[in-house]
Amino acid sequence: MAEPLYRYKELLAAGLSREQVRRLTDMSRLHRLSRSVYAPSADQIRSLPAIFRRLPAGAVVGFHTGAQLHGFGDARSPDVHVIVPAGESVPRIRGVVTHEAVLPVRDPVLLAGVPCAPAARCAVDLARSLRRMDALPLLDLCLRVGACRSEELRVEVVRHDRLRGVCQARDLVPRADPRAECRQESQLRLVLMDGGLPTPEPQIWVPDSNGIPLYRLDLGYRRHRVGVEYDGLSHLDRVRLRRDRARTNWLAANGWQMRHFTDEDLYRRPTHIIRTLIPLLGP
Structure with missing residues (x-):
């Protein structure tokens, strides 16, 4: 046929x-x-x-x-x-x-x-x-x-x-949120919500001093200037690693606290993710 x-x-x-x-x-x-x-x-x-x-x-x-x-x-x-x-x-x-x-x-x-x-x-x-x-x-x-x-x-x-x-x-x-760009990002967002934390915003753009969007975060809390990201295998690439380090350093210098999590955190110790973020988000 x-x-x-x-x-x-x-x-x-x-x-x-x-x-x-x-x-x-x-x-x-x-x-x-x-x-x-x-x-x-x-x-x-x-x-x-x-x-x-x-x-x-x-x-x-x-x-x-x-x-x-x-x-x-x-x-x-x-x-x-x-x-x-x-x-x-x-x-x-x-x-x-x-x-x-x-x-x-x-x-x-x-x-x-x-x-x-x-x-x-x-x-x-x-x-x-x-x-x-x-x-x-x-x-x-x-x-x-x-x-x-x-x-x-x-x-x-x-x-x-x-x-x-x-x-x-x-x-x-x-x-459900159409802004989520991958499976693990959705799962990480769910871990945060199920852990009692405020609902994070997906795909936050952080602008430079001229107001031009410079870096995009997987998830974040604008008010607290806290970013949350999932690091998969692609982040182990040497070129990607250099870009990630420059990005993390710039965000830190501009008042953002970044926390990165892996498959080990997401699937085996989600409570570690919650405990890591609670002090950063305050009351």
Whole structure:
């Protein structure tokens, strides 16, 4: 069977934003054959039309696979996730996880040739079911790529009232922020909030004496002039290290107290992060 092709205008008409198309291409979920022609390049996506021939009417792509199609599939899964109407008989298909629709899916959209739950529905379903540290990065990314708006998430989470995991989703949706630029930054922000510290501001620009933005901080507290950053493997590069040292020295000379944390701090000793910052933020 020939691989389906999609023109760029068709992807936009199907509900994807320009940022989502770019991100899907960067994630190798779409392959650009020419300037305006794309094809799904993941076996999982190519298999969707065939899978749907075996599913009951009303089935839609959702959860992890739905988020992937909408361009914010940060929570990867080797399986295809579909939502099926309650009470329907569903054949057992290898590599397919079915979720019975306790809550009906409203207004599905056509993506990759199959019906898909709206982005807000996929995001809230995942925010209910993922680990807390995985759920907030996904919500942040959903907003960042423009898959939906904050208001749509808030409306959707109300619809999930009394469903399993809704308390977590209800807590995290208002905390979602499109300014977060990576998974670890979102997780670090959550550690700070869960530790009882004020909500930090993502992506703070610090200007020079002429008011021109000079350095950008991952997270920070303007009033206290405290910056908080996650240092991944890229910070070990020699050239990057030199730039980081010059940047840190300039910020310190201009009244900013910077604190840097690693994967060891984030995933194994989050209380160390809180104890480090409490003295800097004061009452």
